Amino acid sequence: MTLHPKRFLLHLRRAVSEAKLADSRSENFFITTPIFYVNSKPHIGHAYTVVIADILARWQQILNVKKSCFLSVGTDEHGPKVLSAAQKVATSAPDFTRRQVEAFRQLFDALNVNYSYFTRTSDSTHRESVAEFWDILDKNGYIYKGHYEGWYCQSDEEFLSEKDTKLVKVDGTSKRVSASSGNTVEQLSEENYMFRLTAMKDRILENLQSKQFIRPDKFRRELLLAYEKSGIADRDLSVSRPVDRCSWGIRVPNDEGHVIYVWLDALVNYLTACRGRVVDNFWPADAQIVGKDILKFHAVYWPAFLMAADMDVPKNIICHSHWLFGGEKMSKSKGNVVDPFKYLRGMSSDFLRLYMVSSGNLIKDNNFSHDLFCSTANNLVNCLGNALNRVMTSSNLELLENTYPTPNEEALGKLRREHGYLFERTEASIEQVRLHFKNLELHLIPECILLFVQSLNKFLNDTKFWKCDDDVEKIAVFYATFEVLRVAAILFWPIIPLTSTELLERLSVAPRECCFHFCKLYLSEEALPPWAGRSLRPDSVPLLRHPEFAQM
Numbered sequence: 001m002t003l004h005p006k007r008f009l010l011h012l013r014r015a016v017s018e019a020k021l022a023d024s025r026s027e028n029f030f031i032t033t034p035i036f037y038v039n040s041k042p043h044i045g046h047a048y049t050v051v052i053a054d055i056l057a058r059w060q061q062i063l064n065v066k067k068s069c070f071l072s073v074g075t076d077e078h079g080p081k082v083l084s085a086a087q088k089v090a091t092s093a094p095d096f097t098r099r100q101v102e103a104f105r106q107l108f109d110a111l112n113v114n115y116s117y118f119t120r121t122s123d124s125t126h127r128e129s130v131a132e133f134w135d136i137l138d139k140n141g142y143i144y145k146g147h148y149e150g151w152y153c154q155s156d157e158e159f160l161s162e163k164d165t166k167l168v169k170v171d172g173t174s175k176r177v178s179a180s181s182g183n184t185v186e187q188l189s190e191e192n193y194m195f196r197l198t199a200m201k202d203r204i205l206e207n208l209q210s211k212q213f214i215r216p217d218k219f220r221r222e223l224l225l226a227y228e229k230s231g232i233a234d235r236d237l238s239v240s241r242p243v244d245r246c247s248w249g250i251r252v253p254n255d256e257g258h259v260i261y262v263w264l265d266a267l268v269n270y271l272t273a274c275r276g277r278v279v280d281n282f283w284p285a286d287a288q289i290v291g292k293d294i295l296k297f298h299a300v301y302w303p304a305f306l307m308a309a310d311m312d313v314p315k316n317i318i319c320h321s322h323w324l325f326g327g328e329k330m331s332k333s334k335g336n337v338v339d340p341f342k343y344l345r346g347m348s349s350d351f352l353r354l355y356m357v358s359s360g361n362l363i364k365d366n367n368f369s370h371d372l373f374c375s376t377a378n379n380l381v382n383c384l385g386n387a388l389n390r391v392m393t394s395s396n397l398e399l400l401e402n403t404y405p406t407p408n409e410e411a412l413g414k415l416r417r418e419h420g421y422l423f424e425r426t427e428a429s430i431e432q433v434r435l436h437f438k439n440l441e442l443h444l445i446p447e448c449i450l451l452f453v454q455s456l457n458k459f460l461n462d463t464k465f466w467k468c469d470d471d472v473e474k475i476a477v478f479y480a481t482f483e484v485l486r487v488a489a490i491l492f493w494p495i496i497p498l499t500s501t502e503l504l505e506r507l508s509v510a511p512r513e514c515c516f517h518f519c520k521l522y523l524s525e526e527a528l529p530p531w532a533g534r535s536l537r538p539d540s541v542p543l544l545r546h547p548e549f550a551q552m
Helices: 005-022 044-063 080-088 093-110 124-139 197-209 217-230 262-267 278-282 292-308 349-359 370-391 394-399 409-418 420-438 442-463 471-492 497-506
Strands: 028-032 068-076 117-120 143-153 158-160 165-170 173-178 186-195 240-242 255-260 287-291 317-320 323-325 366-368
Touching: 028 044, 028 278, 044 068, 044 093, 044 287, 044 317, 044 323, 044 349, 044 420, 068 093, 068 262, 080 093, 093 117, 124 143, 124 262, 124 292, 186 240, 186 255, 186 292, 197 217, 197 292, 217 292, 255 262, 262 292, 287 292, 292 317, 349 370, 349 442, 349 497, 370 442, 370 471, 370 497, 394 471, 409 420, 409 471, 420 442, 420 471, 442 471, 471 497
Parallel strands: 028 068, 028 287, 068 117, 287 317, 323 366
Antiparallel strands: 143 158, 143 186, 165 173, 240 255
8 A cells, every 4th residue: 555645754754753752952944935926826936946945845854854844835915916916806805815825725735845834924823923023123223214215116016226227118118127127116205114224234244245145156146246236235125105005914013004015024924934833943944945036035134124133044045046938037928927737737746846856957047848848757757667667567576475675695796796887876876966955956966866777777678687597686686676766766755755755665665764864775685674575565556657748
């Protein structure tokens, strides 16, 4: 009987709990995604962000069984942009956001994202968190009432100085837009509450100068240059809007005439996730995943708010680039927005997860390709699925008496001498994968794993086990094959958890054994693994099926 991935995680968590009883110094790991605007449907960029976060959380989980991982996600439901979207479809903002939120939940679930907490900014718990955080900033002397005059970009929900904008010609007419996003801006003159961002200028700079604060370092260098050049913290930041101009949001405590700035509201979601739970011990966040378009909000404004509240800043902000289609930025008006559900219906979510990771480089924009998605999925089936199917046949299982074999030392030694390339490449890849995770070179990991699985298929061809009359030698071949597949499943588990869970189940490897401690080849009779001799769990259904692309 196959263990569903959700139950697999429960078993893994039980192992974590047992380990924590043995060692009360066990570590925590808190990772977040941004909460997504609900003014439009989820797209491939949202899918990529949450999958990256889920992969990193799962990697931490298998890297250290004593580590408790907590992943927070959610939706950003306030602001004029969301209210405008609701009005366009003639519905109330609460009803509109409720429907939109469900679409994001469905996406996260369809992608098999193992999130721990889902924040909705319209929930009472979050409203309380925001009000409390505002009061701390106010009591600490960082909030005052003042006058804001300048530019505002509703599409980006961003206050901008003159030098952050530029004039462009559209159909012969000049209009002012955001210099970074190209979206239209409007001029504002209104009485708002202000945050003393200027008081944090030197401390913000100190954060940006730390090479560990923003990764990959390319984004840190770019933001540092922009910070010094444009003077982001040279003036205080407006943190409210008059209610008659922006009614959909959280009211300023003790002032019903103002709504809290949507970005201050949204950023506090990371504290809401920790509110009143055992994960109070998780702050500061170990990693906050963001797209490059919102890096400034997370690496400048958010640390400034936290430091003003006498709280620690996040340990790490991990930034990624965007997805393009046909070499162009995705846009509803151009009709080139990729719907992730199209690549999830009727097929394993592992295919889309694998494609996004292998084709998505954090430091450069990535072009979505349907053809490349198809070839990536087919390659996984042909490579990993084929290797298992070749050895786990009824006749081979009969020879093995349906158990994970115990090999003959001499026969195994002969395989190592004659086919050393398989074992050497597998063992080298284990360390390579670990380094790729450490260096956030996630796009290199699938290829690294599939290379030694390809070597496994070559090994099966080279041994010609189906022609071998020596059962002892055949059993050694099957043992080596199972060991390589087991290592591949562990390394692949953060990326393709459904397939990896199923593969480990068929090999009778327990959930507690899906961890980096066991991510090695056991190639000696003197060090046989605990799963040797266990009953295998074959299935008549193939491990992987080719997706039916014609239905997409």
